[in-house]
Amino acid sequence: MRENKSELLLRREEELAELEELGINAYPYSFAKTHSSKDILENYTQETAEEFKEIAVAGRIMTMRKMGKAVFLHILDQEGRIQCYFNKKLTPDSFAQLKLYDIGDIIGIKGEAFTTRTGETTVKAHSFELLCKSLQPLPIAKEETLEDGTKIVYDSFKDKELRYRKRYVDLIVNSDIRDVFVKRSKIISSMRRYFDIRGWMEVETPILQSLYGGASARPFTTHHNTLDTEMFMRIALELPLKKLLVGGFEGVYEISKNFRNEGMDKTHNPEFTMMEIYVAYRDYNWCMDMTEDLLRTIAMEVFGTHKFTLGENEIDLEPKFRRISMGDLFVEYCGEDMIGKSKDEMIIAAKKHNVEYDPTWNAMKLLDEIFSQLIEKNLIQPTFMTDFPVEISPLAKKHRTKDGLVERFEMFINGQEMANSFSELNDPRDQRSRLEDQSRAKLDGDEEAMVLDEDFLSAIEVGMPPAAGLGIGIDRLVMLLTGQSSIRDVLFFPQMKPRGGIEK
RNA sequence: GAUCCCAUAGCUCAGCUGGUAGAGCACUUGACUUUUAAUCAAGUGGCCACAGGUUCGAAUCCUGUUGGGAUCACCA
Numbered sequence: 091m092r093e094n095k096s097e098l099l100l101r102r103e104e105e106l107a108e109l110e111e112l113g114i115n116a117y118p119y120s121f122a123k124t125h126s127s128k129d130i131l132e133n134y135t136q137e138t139a140e141e142f143k144e145i146a147v148a149g150r151i152m153t154m155r156k157m158g159k160a161v162f163l164h165i166l167d168q169e170g171r172i173q174c175y176f177n178k179k180l181t182p183d184s185f186a187q188l189k190l191y192d193i194g195d196i197i198g199i200k201g202e203a204f205t206t207r208t209g210e211t212t213v214k215a216h217s218f219e220l221l222c223k224s225l226q227p228l229p230i231a232k233e234e235t236l237e238d239g240t241k242i243v244y245d246s247f248k249d250k251e252l253r254y255r256k257r258y259v260d261l262i263v264n265s266d267i268r269d270v271f272v273k274r275s276k277i278i279s280s281m282r283r284y285f286d287i288r289g290w291m292e293v294e295t296p297i298l299q300s301l302y303g304g305a306s307a308r309p310f311t312t313h314h315n316t317l318d319t320e321m322f323m324r325i326a327l328e329l330p331l332k333k334l335l336v337g338g339f340e341g342v343y344e345i346s347k348n349f350r351n352e353g354m355d356k357t358h359n360p361e362f363t364m365m366e367i368y369v370a371y372r373d374y375n376w377c378m379d380m381t382e383d384l385l386r387t388i389a390m391e392v393f394g395t396h397k398f399t400l401g402e403n404e405i406d407l408e409p410k411f412r413r414i415s416m417g418d419l420f421v422e423y424c425g426e427d428m429i430g431k432s433k434d435e436m437i438i439a440a441k442k443h444n445v446e447y448d449p450t451w452n453a454m455k456l457l458d459e460i461f462s463q464l465i466e467k468n469l470i471q472p473t474f475m476t477d478f479p480v481e482i483s484p485l486a487k488k489h490r491t492k493d494g495l496v497e498r499f500e501m502f503i504n505g506q507e508m509a510n511s512f513s514e515l516n517d518p519r520d521q522r523s524r525l526e527d528q529s530r531a532k533l534d535g536d537e538e539a540m541v542l543d544e545d546f547l548s549a550i551e552v553g554m555p556p557a558a559g560l561g562i563g564i565d566r567l568v569m570l571l572t573g574q575s576s577i578r579d580v581l582f583f584p585q586m587k588p589r590g591g592i593e594k
Numbered sequence: 595g596a597u598c599c600c601a602u603a604g605c606u607c608a609g610c611u612g613g614u615a616g617a618g619c620a621c622u623u624g625a626c627u628u629u630u631a632a633u634c635a636a637g638u639g640g641c642c643a644c645a646g647g648u649u650c651g652a653a654u655c656c657u658g659u660u661g662g663g664a665u666c667a668c669c670a
Binding site for chain 1: 595601604605606607618619620621622625626627628629630631632633638639660661662663664665666667668669670
């Protein structure tokens with residue numbers, strides 16, 4: 091491939107050489123940009139024209155129409171596209187350079203704004219310069235905007251593999267995807283702001299750990315050379331954050347990557363971003379109120395609305411979210427509360443409701459499967475499902491009135507789990523016995539059961555205030571709010587299989 | 595990990611029951627001083643993902659490999 095460069099690549103190198111022969115630096119150091127495309131497109135009118143007599147814009151050439159002694163092109167900057175106009179009369183000395191410019195090159199233009207005969211706000215160049223010569227051709231997509239404002243894109247770059255592997259090209263060429271990432275960033279800042287103004291502190295805890303815990307999942311393992319010891323990438327944020335509550339902080343949160351060594355599909359990437367927050371002296375009831383308010387605040391700040399259309403569903407975050415116990419949900423969909431029922435009873439219920447199951451599963455697994463197949467997909471409007479069986483919640487405090495249950499909720503929107511929260515378990519005796527149960531399960535072959543972490547137990551023995559904890563999967567929240575159906579479309583660089591030796 | 599589908603020019607795609615490649619855009623040359631999927635004329639461009647097999651002959655049929663997508667399993 092290297093030896094046999096395509097003609098397009100060679101042509102770019104020739105152009106670069108020709109420019110350099112003309113004494114032009116194709117990679118200069120700076121450019122005094124004064125306006126973004128958006129500044130001009132939104133604010134230029136006949137009345138404000140005086141303010142746009144001396145402006146400087148910069149961006150990547152996306153389209154080019156060379157017409158003898160005039161050239162029209164569109165540049166793309168962070169805010170969008172704007173057309174620029176060049177005329178040999180206005181720039182007699184440099185006009186010939188344009189011949190050596192290509193789609194993909196980055197240029198800076200000084201000039202004035204005007205409106206073309208066909209009504210498009212355009213920058214007329216008084217002078218211009220090359221800011222970066224591009225040596226690789228971009229996938230060319232052409233856009234046409236119809237009278238009614240709808241945009242048609244021709245020959246759009248849509249090979250998913252190439253888009254993910256060459257995201258920088260995707261971001262240039264597919265302008266819509268860029269907005270998803272802008273929204274992602276705003277969602278996260280909005281969440282931070284919400285926590286910060288309430289006095290909860292953002293913290294950082296280790297990603298690289300000698301013991302992993304806080305969730306049921308298989309970890310990535312790695313090795314520390316100097317210590318000559320096996321280490322793990324964290325699977326959850328929970329345990330170190332709780333240690334900080336023990337240490338005396340009353341509200342801590344972390345937004346960071348977790349790593350789970352499991353399958354990949356459109357809702358799972360091996361590394362994903364999690365937010366976990368722990369607030370002292372609060373319980374899960376308070377946390378439901380806070381979670382509702384948090385989501386509404388983010389929705390208003392970032393999208394200016396509480397309503398989201400996802401496929402056929404219109405989601406409304408405005409009304410108070412439904413709160414219903416897991417047991418009552420089973421009554422609603424299954425006719426009876428299945429929690430605490432025997433394996434045989436679960437199987438009867440599974441058969442009755444056409445839930446597929448494996449006869450080797452235990453009662454908890456069957457319960458979970460009936461939930462996922464029968465109930466979860468129906469939880470379209472925001473719903474808090476509360477009060478889980480103690481067996482599947484080893485870090486949640488037992489329910490104050492309901493035997494065998496814990497104070498936990500999961501929030502569902504559009505049939506998907508969006509948040510998980512408990513009144514945090516702080517009774518050291520109970521916590522020890524729960525983790526010992528997990529250890530036994532691990533010995534019995536449950537690869538995802540939690541590892542017993544003595545230091546964590548020791549911290550709980552020192553004493554953790556009563557607290558509410560909440561976890562929100564950021565990627566899935568962004569998917570929900572931006573209407574993306576694949577996690578790969580909300581990650582800049584989703585995990586891909588390596589391509590051995592092959593370029594492109 | 596399992597099943598199904600996909601892989602042809604830089605991009606988007608044609609290519610029938612086998613006869614060694616085609617379009618539009620991009621690129622090159624020329625024309626054109628308000629165009630906008632600019633237009634007009636003439637060109638360049640391909641180990642048809644990779645490796646085998648069947649055949650006189652394979653982009654096309656068969657097998658395997660690699661990568662991707664979808665569904666499922668594990669999970670968030």
